[in-house]
Amino acid sequence: MIDFSFTENQLAVRDMAREVARKIIIPDIAEFDRAQKINPTLYPALAEANLLGFCIPEKYGGLGTDYISLGLASEELEYADTSARVILSVHIGLFSLPVLTWASEEQKQKYLVPAAKGEKIATFGLTEPAAGTDAVGIQTTAVKSGDQYIMNGEKMWISLADVADYFLAFAWTDLDKKKKRDHTGLSAFIVEKGWEGVSTATIHGKLGVRAGNTGSIAFQDVKVPAENLVFKEGAGFKIAMFCLDQGRYTVAAGSCGLIKACRDACVKYSKERQTFGVNIEQHQLVKQMIANMEAGYEYSTYLWMKAGWLKNQSLRSTKATSLAKWIACREAETAAANAVQVHGAYGFSDEYPVERYYRNAKGSSIYEGTREIHTLMQADYALGLRQDRPLDRDLPEVEQ
Numbered sequence: 001m002i003d004f005s006f007t008e009n010q011l012a013v014r015d016m017a018r019e020v021a022r023k024i025i026i027p028d029i030a031e032f033d034r035a036q037k038i039n040p041t042l043y044p045a046l047a048e049a050n051l052l053g054f055c056i057p058e059k060y061g062g063l064g065t066d067y068i069s070l071g072l073a074s075e076e077l078e079y080a081d082t083s084a085r086v087i088l089s090v091h092i093g094l095f096s097l098p099v100l101t102w103a104s105e106e107q108k109q110k111y112l113v114p115a116a117k118g119e120k121i122a123t124f125g126l127t128e129p130a131a132g133t134d135a136v137g138i139q140t141t142a143v144k145s146g147d148q149y150i151m152n153g154e155k156m157w158i159s160l161a162d163v164a165d166y167f168l169a170f171a172w173t174d175l176d177k178k179k180k181r182d183h184t185g186l187s188a189f190i191v192e193k194g195w196e197g198v199s200t201a202t203i204h205g206k207l208g209v210r211a212g213n214t215g216s217i218a219f220q221d222v223k224v225p226a227e228n229l230v231f232k233e234g235a236g237f238k239i240a241m242f243c244l245d246q247g248r249y250t251v252a253a254g255s256c257g258l259i260k261a262c263r264d265a266c267v268k269y270s271k272e273r274q275t276f277g278v279n280i281e282q283h284q285l286v287k288q289m290i291a292n293m294e295a296g297y298e299y300s301t302y303l304w305m306k307a308g309w310l311k312n313q314s315l316r317s318t319k320a321t322s323l324a325k326w327i328a329c330r331e332a333e334t335a336a337a338n339a340v341q342v343h344g345a346y347g348f349s350d351e352y353p354v355e356r357y358y359r360n361a362k363g364s365s366i367y368e369g370t371r372e373i374h375t376l377m378q379a380d381y382a383l384g385l386r387q388d389r390p391l392d393r394d395l396p397e398v399e400q
């Protein structure tokens, strides 16, 4: 049976996210984006609405919702601004869900509970100055010394780096395997920002996501307690790929919010702007661009919903999630470029929101797997060169 309807719980969550988006984000987003500053009321509002505890069971301080709800909230937040959806992507997709799945009970009590309650902010640090796509090219090391690891290295392009309280950070624990580029030498750790030797900085001058924080993290002889190793030594690569399955999902659903925002802006403008004595909505080539937004939104939505359905059943969703992320981001980029086009010269200025959509849409074809990587993944699935094998841990089933 195929059911495209949403449950009452899912709709309630969507409405809650919509309210935060419309009341807290949209009114001042142009100013915060221009000033490249975070709206100081945003994090408290997300925490108060329990939007930082998606899909995390109530016993760990979360909202206990399902993965479709997470998708719906991602869409609502990105409709307002990409920077707000990024918070869900890293805090929940790349940190809380992996910690729920892979971490020890002690780690969950110490780090997951405050994150799910919105008392602490968390993020994910894999990328480095010289390695993004090539994850085994990272240089950060964590060398065991008694009951701790000594961590050295630098992370770059990390969302929320300068605002997060702790990070899921990836490092080589086996230096021989590092030389051989054998990913089973990588491990994952929870690292606190307040520890000696940890420093963070903000990256300025970004093309998009300007109302959000992106930065770098440096680890200099950081003493990471052995109890902060997640799961076991050598599991870091698998955990990182698992994280990306959840983060990408929120990017896919969020991109649908951006497509919808482009469509709504174009519908409004094309009913106001006249050329040759008629509203531009009358011109077939303008209609074509709006029709493409409509279609792109619709089929991208089905793709993330399928991935969400798999996640709700605790089934492996790497292929479906990658496809949803690739297509939704591609459609968002096209929709945003056409939204600027529909607005003519006005689209080229920040008097209208479409130039922000255009700048923000570009980022999503880079982070959480570039457009090229998702293209290659889908080709490899089709060619039989890749298949989803069982992981050591599955995403926990959630209340529906």
Ligand SMILES: Cc1cc2nc3c(=O)[nH]c(=O)nc-3n(C[C@H](O)[C@H](O)[C@H](O)COP(=O)(O)OP(=O)(O)OC[C@H]3O[C@@H](n4cnc5c(N)ncnc54)[C@H](O)[C@@H]3O)c2cc1C
Residues within 6 Å of the ligand: 090, 123, 124, 125, 126, 127, 130, 131, 132, 133, 134, 156, 157, 158, 159, 160, 209, 214, 363, 366, 367, 368, 369, 370, 371, 372, 373, 376
């Ligand atoms: C706004 C923003 C937020 C981010 N947030 C985070 C975060 O929170 N945590 C985190 O860890 N990282 C984060 N990143 C980093 C992001 O994940 C990386 O930028 C991404 O993985 C690409 O890596 P790269 O920039 O090093 O590009 P590269 O890997 O150097 O790639 C450069 C180009 O080569 C192409 N390419 C590379 N390898 C191949 C290949 N095998 N085949 C075909 N083409 C290839 C790429 O597609 C790309 O076009 C963020 C980035 C941005 C822009």
